[in-house]
Amino acid sequence: MKYTLVGNGRMGQQVQAVVESSREHEIHAVLDVDAAITPESFRGADVIIDFTVRDAFLANLPAMLASGVPVVVGTTGWDGKIDEVKAMVARNGASLMYSANFSLGVNIFLRTVREAARMIDAFDQFDIALSEQHHTAKADYPSGTALRAAQMVLDASTRKKSVLPDLPEDRKIRPDELQVASIRLGSVFGQHAAHINSEFDDIVISHTARSRQGFAGGAVEAGRWLAGQHAANPGFYTMDDFLDEVLS
Missing domain, CATH: 3.30.360.10 (Dihydrodipicolinate Reductase; domain 2)
Structure with missing residues (x-):
């Protein structure tokens, strides 16, 4: 599975390390938080993982949703916009999973x-x-x-x-x-x-938490699950949805 990462900070680097150590996944691209991002930026990716900051995430969200690629979001601080984001996901027929913590x-x-x-x-x-x-x-x-x-x-x-x-x-x-x-x-x-x-x-x-690896590994696993959901059931998901299915 090919992952495009948005953000190259500490969490982005940890996600990259987890993906690169896996035989199942690969890094398709790493986009800097200040890059000019368009839907074409995600061509060829299977999953997008965003670990940036509130303003950058909200600015880049329209391009991510328009790309048609499932989006995993670990960026926090935007909970007041969650209803607006859910509406954007629905309008685009997109899939997005949000969690403040993927551990x-x-x-x-x-x-x-x-x-x-x-x-x-x-x-x-x-x-x-x-x-x-x-x-x-x-x-x-x-x-x-x-x-x-x-x-x-x-x-x-x-x-x-x-x-x-x-x-x-x-x-x-x-x-x-x-x-x-x-x-x-x-x-x-x-x-x-x-x-x-x-x-x-x-x-x-x-x-x-003893390291960021638990957060990063959970985000990668969530991305794989979300990609499977996207084809038949696009929508807004949380870690509760992921765990409910795993534990059922």
Whole structure:
């Protein structure tokens, strides 16, 4: 399978290394984030993988969708545009998979957090908060993965109604607010945790990435799956769709 990469930063380079170490896949092209990208830029590719930044991704998206090549997106920070992106995918008859984190370990963590939030919702004595740590070069906060975990908690909880990324200076946190704390530290690849507390005990569910290889490998596998879906069922997909099929 031939992959065209958009973005040659740390994640793009890691994806390239994973593809080049595989006997099944090959790198078709690597496009710089500042390149003039058109639909023709993707001719001959089977899958596009985008790890860039928010503004570059949104600027290049029309060309990627018009190319007819399935698109895997690991770029974060554009969740506020997700409905608009879904509409663009549908208009183009395209296929796009988005995940803030393609690591299989992280996605197992997310499903575990969702189940824990569902269970503690039946017991008023439990409270829950989330935290995340990343390297100081990461521009957005909370991380896309933390926001995904937060949405899962909100969906599973009848008590938590909104996300609180910064503690207010003039009041206490409300019981219906879900705190998501962010730390930017050194070269941390990524740490995410759910903290559950009651008067009698504490539960911590956590995931720590030891390298970017897990993210890159998951993106490559997701690309292969998306290419298979594209012919019969084009559309907007997430890692949940991928895992649901694998685990069914």
